[in-house]
Amino acid sequence: MAGAVVHGLIVGKFYPPHAGHHRLIDTAARACDEVTVVVAPSTVESIPLADRLAWLREVHAASPHVRFVGVYDDLPIDYGSAEAWEGHCALFRAAAGERDVDLVFSSEAYGEELARRFGARHVPVDPDRGVMPVSGTAVRADPVANWAYLAPPVRAWFTRRVVVVGAESTGTTTLARALAAHLRLRRGAFGGTTWVEEYGRTLTSLKMADLAPGEGVADLVWTRADFVTVAREQNAAEDAAARSGGPILLCDTDSFATAIWEERYLGSASQAVRDAARRPALYLLTSHEGVPFEDDGMRDGEHLRAWMTGRFRAELAACGVPWIELTGPYRDRLARAVRACDELLARGWDLASPLLPADASIDAGRIVGGDC
Known part of the structure; x- marks a missing residue:
């Protein structure tokens, strides 16, 4: 192959991509002039193929000679x-572009036979998982235990978003901050737990800075465009935080709640704001009952707190996302919120198993296109 372009091939499910996969791809990228990575899941799997391709392309953007292609493989x-x-090989060849393959890189037992069928040499990479003790099977079974092996976009997909909503001065910010601090004390995967601030307050501050002397929060003018901005910025802040935090991300309100705030100020919620709503893993509603109203200069809705709590109850009951209402003293609210987060984690991620080999005794992690 002296003087010729060396083409490497990798085939796998990448369900999901993890540090072992990235080491495999980087190894091939250093050894080859061109690398084709075929991402070949079955249609029964829970993570969309498009997401896996996007994640891999992002992580390996510095290696433009590595090409990622996808194909669904439901063959026995x-x-x-x-x-x-x-x-299987016909699918892989078609995805790879029917070009010659010189080297096949894998961490799996099937790599030798796959290389032989492509007329290539097999390059095993960490087959015993001694360097990277992780596999797709392990990640699917316990994402939290394997959090350190996940790249930012994959972490964002696995992150469970817990959103605290409520009327003015009901402790949403205090609770979100306290929950994040409590989880950080667990260290490990939770050491980076963070919380997302309410962009609506940021925009309120910006608007108040433009008021004339003597004017206050009651003089602010809110428009439909303002609430679209709040929803957009809230979503963007969540997405950014989910990439670098822990398995749970705490959010002080979200774009779903923005629609209720728009209704509170403008009489109705616009379709644009409603369309921006996401589906987090859990909502925590902070009741106004028993919580004194504190006027911090940016609040003017003490008389509307009961109405807003009722609107949140009604909208949450109809949205299809799990939610609980937090009542009583602050310590009770925090303790109930912690239990709810723990219950959320205990339910796991419920990812579908990949297709199994015909011989059920074969390790499911060593199938064609398996965890390599």
Whole structure:
């Protein structure tokens, strides 16, 4: 192959991509002039193919000679069947562009046979997981335990967003901040737990800075465009925080709640703001009952707190997302919120298993296109 372009091939499910995959790709990128990575999940799996491709392209953007292509592979998996091998390899060849392959890189037992069928040499990379003790199977079983092996976009996908909503001066900010601090004390994957501030307060501050002398919060003018901005900025802040935090992200309100605030100020919620709403893992509603109203100069809705709590109850009941209402003293509210977060984590991520080999005794992590 002296003087010729060396083409490397990697095939896997990347369900999900993790540090072992990235080391495999980086190894191939250093050894080859061109690398084709075929991402070949089955349609029964829970993470969309488009997401996996986007994540891999982002992480390996500094290696433009590495190309990522995707193909769904629902063919039966049978190591003892030449016909099964031929079917899988036909899909991989079509995805790779029907060009010659010089080296096949893998961390799996099937790598040698895959390379032989491509007329290439097999390059095993950390097959015993001694350097990167992680696999897709392990991540799916316990994302929290393997958090350190996940890249920012993958973490963002796995992050459970917990949103605190409520009327003015009901402790949403205090609770979001306290929950994040409580989880950080657990260290490990939770050491980077953070919370997302309410962009509406930021925009209120900016608007108040433009008021004339003697004017106050009651003189502020809110427009439909303002609430679209709040929803957009809130979503963007959440997405950014989810990439670098822990398995739970605490949010002080969200774009769903923005629609209720728009209704409070303008009489109705616009479709644009409603369309911006997300579906977090859990809502925590802070009741106004038993919480004194504190006027910090940016609040003017003491008389509307009961109405807003009622609107939140009604909208949350109809949105299809799990939610609980927090009542009583602050310590009780915080303790109930912590339990709710723990219950959320205990339910896990419920990811579908990949297709299994015909021989059920074969480790599901060593199937064609498996966890490599």
